[in-house]
Amino acid sequence: MKVSYVVCTPFVNADRLSCNAGLPEVFRLLGMVLKRCLGSLPLLFLLSLVAFCIIKVLPGDPVEIMLGTAEKDVPPEQVAIMRKELGLDKPFVRQYAAWATGVVTRAEFGRSYRDGRPAITVIKERLPATLILVGTALTISFTIGIVWGLFMAWLRLTRAAQLDSFLIGLALLFYSAPSFWVGFLAIALVASCGPLSGIPVLGLHNPGETGTLLALFGHALLPAMVLASRRTAKVALFVRASTIEEMGKGYVTTARGKGLSSAAVIVRHVMKNSFLPVASLIGLSLPALLGGSVLVESVFAWPGMGRLAVDATFGRNYPVLLALIMIYGTLVIASNLIADIAHLYLDPRARDLELNSQSRLSRGHA
Numbered sequence: 001m002k003v004s005y006v007v008c009t010p011f012v013n014a015d016r017l018s019c020n021a022g023l024p025e026v027f028r029l030l031g032m033v034l035k036r037c038l039g040s041l042p043l044l045f046l047l048s049l050v051a052f053c054i055i056k057v058l059p060g061d062p063v064e065i066m067l068g069t070a071e072k073d074v075p076p077e078q079v080a081i082m083r084k085e086l087g088l089d090k091p092f093v094r095q096y097a098a099w100a101t102g103v104v105t106r107a108e109f110g111r112s113y114r115d116g117r118p119a120i121t122v123i124k125e126r127l128p129a130t131l132i133l134v135g136t137a138l139t140i141s142f143t144i145g146i147v148w149g150l151f152m153a154w155l156r157l158t159r160a161a162q163l164d165s166f167l168i169g170l171a172l173l174f175y176s177a178p179s180f181w182v183g184f185l186a187i188a189l190v191a192s193c194g195p196l197s198g199i200p201v202l203g204l205h206n207p208g209e210t211g212t213l214l215a216l217f218g219h220a221l222l223p224a225m226v227l228a229s230r231r232t233a234k235v236a237l238f239v240r241a242s243t244i245e246e247m248g249k250g251y252v253t254t255a256r257g258k259g260l261s262s263a264a265v266i267v268r269h270v271m272k273n274s275f276l277p278v279a280s281l282i283g284l285s286l287p288a289l290l291g292g293s294v295l296v297e298s299v300f301a302w303p304g305m306g307r308l309a310v311d312a313t314f315g316r317n318y319p320v321l322l323a324l325i326m327i328y329g330t331l332v333i334a335s336n337l338i339a340d341i342a343h344l345y346l347d348p349r350a351r352d353l354e355l356n357s358q359s360r361l362s363r364g365h366a
Helices: 016-020 023-057 062-067 076-086 092-106 119-157 161-176 179-192 213-247 250-257 262-274 276-299 305-314 318-346 348-365
Strands: none
Touching (some): 023 318, 119 213, 119 276, 119 305, 119 318, 161 213, 179 213, 179 276, 213 262, 213 276, 276 305, 276 318
16 A cells, blocks of 8 residues: 655645645634634623723712813702713613623714713824834834844854843843833933934924824834834844744754854744744734833823823723723734734644644543
């Protein structure tokens, strides 16, 4: 009997799924994705419940804020009528059920206490600015971080220990520095250094500007670099460690035995394997950048969702704050979900381990 074997490469390719186990594995992979998507629904429910409870125990009566009872006398009857219109006279469970139903069915989070507009409309106006800032910071952090990490790994392999240690210390300094402190330091540096005095530091555009793409990029550059500082350092250290780990494996020793230099070995052989965990790190970076944008946008007067969250907190604009909590939480859960799925897709070992565990569970139940 003639037996034929199919050998699959350990690297990612377009027809990897069909090469592994055929159509049944595709269904099992889709089942893993569906399982993770369904598993995120209880997290969203728990997030909404906790956020709603926190908003309810915060000081300040929403009706008094909307009517401005602190600045003028308002009849108690008018306060009672508005409380009834807003449904605030109902029990907590009914309030939460009505709010959650509006969110799920109509994407309504309530109305802003400041101007009466829907909270989601207020957030939509700030969303593009935050996306520009976070997108620019994400690009900067991974572009510089990957090059930085590869350079440190190359220094380690070429025995340049002193320069490698200096760059590691610099990365640890950036990683440990608070973003708001780096922001104030960057503003002071730009203000005191003559050649840098032309760099815009505040706002989305200068008064009188038409808001061209070039001007927008110029205003986003400094806050994006500040926002990306900690993430860049983490990516650099991560890439360095992953590259050095790969350099200690057998196939690298074989490649170096053939006369290839350290740089050639890294570029031709090591990068494709060491970058698999880095791809998962991209999805995990979005929550960190979104969280850091709250302080960075406040420091640089950037009109995004982070600054809106600060203004809503101090202004007790609870519907807007609650909507922001849900949006930020949903983005964090979605980012972790995408990172998990990407890791399963890019790393055959993790995918096979998951599939084998599911097979054992299925046989156990059978």
